[in-house]
Amino acid sequence: MPTLETTFAGIKCLNPFWLASAPPTNCGEQIMRAFDAGWGGAVWKTIGAPITNVSSRYSAIDWAGQKMMGFNNIELISDRPTEVNLAEIAEVKRRYPKHVVIASLMVESKRETWHEMVARAEDAGADGLELNFGCPHGMSERGMGSAVGQVPEYCQQITEWVKEKARTPVIVKLTPNISDIRLPARAAKRAGADALSAINTINSITGIDLDTLEPRPNVDGKSSHGGYCGPAVKPIALNMVQQVMGDPTAALPMSGIGGIGTWQDAAEFILLGAGTVQVCTAAMHYGYRIVEDMSDGLLTWMRKKGYNTINDFRGLSLPNVREWKNLNLNFRVVAEIHADKCIGCQLCYTACWDGAHQCIHLDRTDGGMDAPVKGTDPRYPMHEPNPHGKPTPAMVFAESAKLISTTPIAKLDLNGAGVNSAVTPLDRIPRVDVDECVGCNLCSLVCPVPECITMERVENGLPFQSWEERVAAGVASQGAADAGNPNH
Amino acid sequence: MSESAGFYSKAPKSEEIAARFPDLHPPFEATAAVAEAYRCLFCFDAPCAQACPTHIDVPRFIKKIATGNLEGSAKTILDANILGASCSRACPVDVLCEGACVMHRYNKQPIEIGRLQRFAMDALHESGAPLPFTPGAETGKRVALIGGGPASLACAAELRRRGVRAEIFDARPLPGGLNTYGIAEYKLTLSASLQEIDLLAQLGVEFHFNTTVDAKKLAEIEAKYDAVFLGVGLGAIHKLGVAGEDMQGVTNALDFIAGYKSGKITSAPARVAVIGAGNTAIDAANAAVRLGATEVTMVYRRGPEQMSAFDFEYEHAKQEGVQFLWHVKPTALKGSGKIQELELQELESSADGSLVPKAGATKKLAVDLVVMSIGQATHTDFLEGGKVKLERGRIVIDRTTGQTTNPKYFAGGDCTNGGREVVDAVADGKRAGIAMAAWLAGEKQEGHHANA
Numbered sequence: 001m002p003t004l005e006t007t008f009a010g011i012k013c014l015n016p017f018w019l020a021s022a023p024p025t026n027c028g029e030q031i032m033r034a035f036d037a038g039w040g041g042a043v044w045k046t047i048g049a050p051i052t053n054v055s056s057r058y059s060a061i062d063w064a065g066q067k068m069m070g071f072n073n074i075e076l077i078s079d080r081p082t083e084v085n086l087a088e089i090a091e092v093k094r095r096y097p098k099h100v101v102i103a104s105l106m107v108e109s110k111r112e113t114w115h116e117m118v119a120r121a122e123d124a125g126a127d128g129l130e131l132n133f134g135c136p137h138g139m140s141e142r143g144m145g146s147a148v149g150q151v152p153e154y155c156q157q158i159t160e161w162v163k164e165k166a167r168t169p170v171i172v173k174l175t176p177n178i179s180d181i182r183l184p185a186r187a188a189k190r191a192g193a194d195a196l197s198a199i200n201t202i203n204s205i206t207g208i209d210l211d212t213l214e215p216r217p218n219v220d221g222k223s224s225h226g227g228y229c230g231p232a233v234k235p236i237a238l239n240m241v242q243q244v245m246g247d248p249t250a251a252l253p254m255s256g257i258g259g260i261g262t263w264q265d266a267a268e269f270i271l272l273g274a275g276t277v278q279v280c281t282a283a284m285h286y287g288y289r290i291v292e293d294m295s296d297g298l299l300t301w302m303r304k305k306g307y308n309t310i311n312d313f314r315g316l317s318l319p320n321v322r323e324w325k326n327l328n329l330n331f332r333v334v335a336e337i338h339a340d341k342c343i344g345c346q347l348c349y350t351a352c353w354d355g356a357h358q359c360i361h362l363d364r365t366d367g368g369m370d371a372p373v374k375g376t377d378p379r380y381p382m383h384e385p386n387p388h389g390k391p392t393p394a395m396v397f398a399e400s401a402k403l404i405s406t407t408p409i410a411k412l413d414l415n416g417a418g419v420n421s422a423v424t425p426l427d428r429i430p431r432v433d434v435d436e437c438v439g440c441n442l443c444s445l446v447c448p449v450p451e452c453i454t455m456e457r458v459e460n461g462l463p464f465q466s467w468e469e470r471v472a473a474g475v476a477s478q479g480a481a482d483a484g485n486p487n488h
Numbered sequence: 489m490s491e492s493a494g495f496y497s498k499a500p501k502s503e504e505i506a507a508r509f510p511d512l513h514p515p516f517e518a519t520a521a522v523a524e525a526y527r528c529l530f531c532f533d534a535p536c537a538q539a540c541p542t543h544i545d546v547p548r549f550i551k552k553i554a555t556g557n558l559e560g561s562a563k564t565i566l567d568a569n570i571l572g573a574s575c576s577r578a579c580p581v582d583v584l585c586e587g588a589c590v591m592h593r594y595n596k597q598p599i600e601i602g603r604l605q606r607f608a609m610d611a612l613h614e615s616g617a618p619l620p621f622t623p624g625a626e627t628g629k630r631v632a633l634i635g636g637g638p639a640s641l642a643c644a645a646e647l648r649r650r651g652v653r654a655e656i657f658d659a660r661p662l663p664g665g666l667n668t669y670g671i672a673e674y675k676l677t678l679s680a681s682l683q684e685i686d687l688l689a690q691l692g693v694e695f696h697f698n699t700t701v702d703a704k705k706l707a708e709i710e711a712k713y714d715a716v717f718l719g720v721g722l723g724a725i726h727k728l729g730v731a732g733e734d735m736q737g738v739t740n741a742l743d744f745i746a747g748y749k750s751g752k753i754t755s756a757p758a759r760v761a762v763i764g765a766g767n768t769a770i771d772a773a774n775a776a777v778r779l780g781a782t783e784v785t786m787v788y789r790r791g792p793e794q795m796s797a798f799d800f801e802y803e804h805a806k807q808e809g810v811q812f813l814w815h816v817k818p819t820a821l822k823g824s825g826k827i828q829e830l831e832l833q834e835l836e837s838s839a840d841g842s843l844v845p846k847a848g849a850t851k852k853l854a855v856d857l858v859v860m861s862i863g864q865a866t867h868t869d870f871l872e873g874g875k876v877k878l879e880r881g882r883i884v885i886d887r888t889t890g891q892t893t894n895p896k897y898f899a900g901g902d903c904t905n906g907g908r909e910v911v912d913a914v915a916d917g918k919r920a921g922i923a924m925a926a927w928l929a930g931e932k933q934e935g936h937h938a939n940a
Contacts, residue, residue, distance in 0.1 A: 343593040350532040423593075448529055449594060
């Protein structure tokens, strides 16, 4: 039987699911309820310098009727007294000794202040420390948070101070608001950090109220850039986790963060090297209960795949991420539209014409081509003209313009335009010109029907060859813009 | 005298009718409309738009609902269909736009296009904004439109947008024809029809009510106007041709429906028989149920496979509790002073497929009211004498322009197609209005008239 129990930077974990340092981990009462719901750990809402919060604090991006695709906050670190937070950490650890409690810390950049805070957090019983070098708003204006994370030297200096004092594992939380996240990660590693967590939130303005012209979240008519998170940031987070984990001078045990809300999200972060994952927005949206399916789903997937522990699959996808110059230029796929699944929406057609390479056509007619006709679209002057002899789309259009739709009268008009058939008419099913298809995937991405458009491998008999190899072999010179394009 | 506004305020209001005929398809709440709008796939060359006789750009107006651009949504609808509000309620969407939705082949639930269209149109009406169109620069041309139903209204709107004066002549005291008086109240209320026409009137459409156009009047009109549009619809409901049809307690579906819609009929007796099985017959039968009848029977000489009503209308009638008697025809209407009994003869198919009486198979049906709904006659007697070509009483037109064999005469709607839906009449009127304005402007002096 697979198990979710794991060890992260020496910290034993009941499961890899931690709540990130954020409003869901604001106080002991919340965290104890979260543990009851099944969370394996919690990173306490950052403790440190005294602050005052504003009202309001959150804003979101909704998308296509779904709420909170992206989420933004301008809330600062904990506004509770440090001694209250520390007393509650002690209480939680007393009641939940097997659950992980990490103290997230942020204080002014003085060695003594950091030493004192580290000692107090560890005395309270924290299993580890997370250094908040990522908070992008408010605290950064005071020289803390991302103001530290964006300067590798500061990041290294403070990590060193903390490591002088710390007895528990030290996790450095990285900011994504930097051009190369590997630089602060390397600095943290040089300073002796035990682990990393990434990513913190991304600088953002979520939107403007079009009635008042005021940005959100609204604080007395004004706003400030906040930290962006939620499902929208997951691809950015995955990339940054991969960048760090793919760099031997930066890689450390990684706690993955950014848009995680399901077991699939968690599995993807772990496949790119994360040992634990941290969740915030999804828990703020739906509550602590989401962890049940995260655990259940991940275990089921592990069982199907034959993985017994998190470490069995951790990092397995890292070798599959390469630099572009090392990809196989001779690999080729083309789109195949499965007519039996096609519903005739023609989204692939308009996407291919307007957004891709103009190789999906609406020229199929009932009783028309029996066999697929390759490279014969009449609109392409470079091809031989239309040997199948069927009407072109323009001819079909001219014909249909002469027809006038009317309401079908039952029993009289058996094939009115509004009389639906369970089978998509052939003239609504687009055709892929396989000679022209570059295999970009766009049609398969816009198609609303699962498995309707698949990308099929074309066996061209060519061996693996990358751009780097072509340049090395002298086939392509650096900078030759199109010499390497396999499609022409 | 012409009138041109305030019809809505003249609508007869009956709380009892309103209570007995609530919306069959209730309007969307705003949040539900947006959620439904987001379900739309935004098909390219969408089948729903092809299936609509007026070719409303359905995905476009739906996406505008999703983005909160309700004004733009309503304008998209009205651009194609000036009676977009009543069509959103009255259209048989199951066999038009929604029937064509690709979702039938995906998750089986088509987009609720009709209700979304109503949502956008209701928002426009509630905003109190005028139609998003202005009359064209006056050309000095004048068109008379005979009949005030959907075909003439749509035609008039196109004429006004092109600066042609449009004057509608109607025999009734209020405009809209069957759109106002003939559609089941649970689909389209009489007052909603008038509210929509009030907006249209703002384009400067003029109305002459209580004016019956006969051959003499038509000659006067022809002399005064530059062109004439015939949107006269159909005439009276056919008679059965059996004894007792003029007895008290025998009516026809059009009078019955118009009667309750205008508040003149507020109840139905216990036992009602409706003769016929078309969509109008079903409207009448359902109305009888809602007006208090306890036994409503539809009497049809063929079987359910041959009835001309749409399947969804048949299902609706069954849900309302309407009973059906198939393969029978009335042979006599009996009663002393008022109708009491229908004598029915059972029918069977003969060897050549025609229906013949089944020997010895007769039955009686006790009734308090009989509603005839066996199709309408044409109403083109006043055109006889070669003014325009008729075919089985229908006016022959060129389908794309609505022009008749007489270049000065255009026509559309039920009087040309024999009786279809409101949206077909709107489509006819729209095409004719555009073509008339072009013809009047001299673009088509030679005419593009129907083949003689």
